[in-house]
Each structure stands twice: as structure tokens, then as C-alpha cells.
Amino acid sequence: MRNGAFSVVVMPETVRRTNLKILVVGSLVNLERALQVNAHLDGHIVQGHIDYCGQVMQRQSDAHALRLLISLPSEYRALVVTKGSVAVDGVSLTVVAVTETTFEVDLIPHSQAVTTLSKLQVGTLVNVETDILGKYLARQLALEGSH
Numbered sequence: 001m002r003n004g005a006f007s008v009v010v011m012p013e014t015v016r017r018t019n020l021k022i023l024v025v026g027s028l029v030n031l032e033r034a035l036q037v038n039a040h041l042d043g044h045i046v047q048g049h050i051d052y053c054g055q056v057m058q059r060q061s062d063a064h065a066l067r068l069l070i071s072l073p074s075e076y077r078a079l080v081v082t083k084g085s086v087a088v089d090g091v092s093l094t095v096v097a098v099t100e101t102t103f104e105v106d107l108i109p110h111s112q113a114v115t116t117l118s119k120l121q122v123g124t125l126v127n128v129e130t131d132i133l134g135k136y137l138a139r140q141l142a143l144e145g146s147h
Contacts, residue, residue: 018050019089019125028116030090044085044092045132051076054088054128056120057102065106066118067096070126072103078138079130087129091115 015021023029035041058069070088072080080086080103084095093105112118120126 014050017052018127019053022125028119030115030117032090044087044094046085046087046092046129047132048087048090049129049132050127051079051130052128053125056122056124056126059120059122062106064109066112067104067106068117068120069102069104070128072098072101074100076128076130079134081131081134084134085131087127089115089117089120089126091117 010020052073054070054072056068057071058067060067068088077098077100080095080098082095082098085092086095086103086105087093088105091111093107093111095103096106097104107115107117
């Protein structure tokens with residue numbers, strides 16, 4: 001790290017699943033420190049393992065919140081639930097609503113101020129990480145169903 005900058009090596013799987021392939025030098029990204037094992041868990045469990053690139057379908061003001069509607073492919077539908085969590089471009093958020101093809105999140109004023117999410121426009125590709133606990137549960141149910 002020098003002058004507040006650092007470099008990373010990006011694996012081919014990361015390039016395939018994320019929007020990193022469309023970013024340019026100078027693009028802003030959201031970074032969070034990893035949770036320490038001895039820390040108090042307060043919020044959502046996210047790992048930084050992106051599942052897919054979603055598309056911002058709509059953005060609208062909702063009082064002091066900014067609501068984003070994001071595409072949801074069918075293979076991830078079971079992993080996104082209302083009042084559950086997702087990470088969008090590395091920011092953990094609560095799901096407000098889910099349809100067959102989309103989910104919605106609200107950005108509180110703090111999230112709007114300290115992340116890049118308030119700058120998202122309709123059509124922008126975003127990195128989406130679904131809830132890890134939902135992934136384990138779906139996997140376990142699939143294994144039990146195969147017996």
C-alpha cells in the first residue's frame with residue numbers, strides 16, 4: 001500500500017461473476033473490513049463472494065430513503081427473501097420486497113452518504129451477493145430431497 005492505494009490480483013472467476021470487467025481506473029468501489037472472529041455480530045453476514053451481476057431496473061426517492069429495484073435471476077430467487085439480507089456492490093442491505101424477477105432495497109441517508117450506491121443509475125450492473133445462510137439451507141434441502 002502506498003499513498004492510500006493498494007493493488008489486488010483478481011481471479012478469473014471474479015471477473016466472470018462481477019462488474020469488475022467494466023470498471024475503469026479511478027472507478028469508486030465500496031470496501032469494508034472483515035468481521036473479526038471475536039467481534040460482536042450486529043447486522044448481516046456477508047462474505048464478499050459475488051453470486052451474479054444484477055441490473056438496476058429502477059431508482060426512486062421514498063421520503064428520505066432511496067429505493068433501488070434490482071434484477072433477480074430465477075436460479076437465485078429462493079435465496080432472496082423479504083427482510084433478509086443481500087449485499088449490493090459490497091454493501092449489506094435489507095431486502096424490502098421480492099418479485100419473481102426483482103428485489104428492492106432501501107438506502108438510508110447514511111448509506112447514501114458513505115457508499116457509491118446513491119450514484120447508481122438505471123441500467124447499471126451491480127455485484128449481488130445472496131445470504132450465505134440461505135445458501136447452506138438450500139443446499140441441505142436439495143441433498144435431503146435427493147435421498
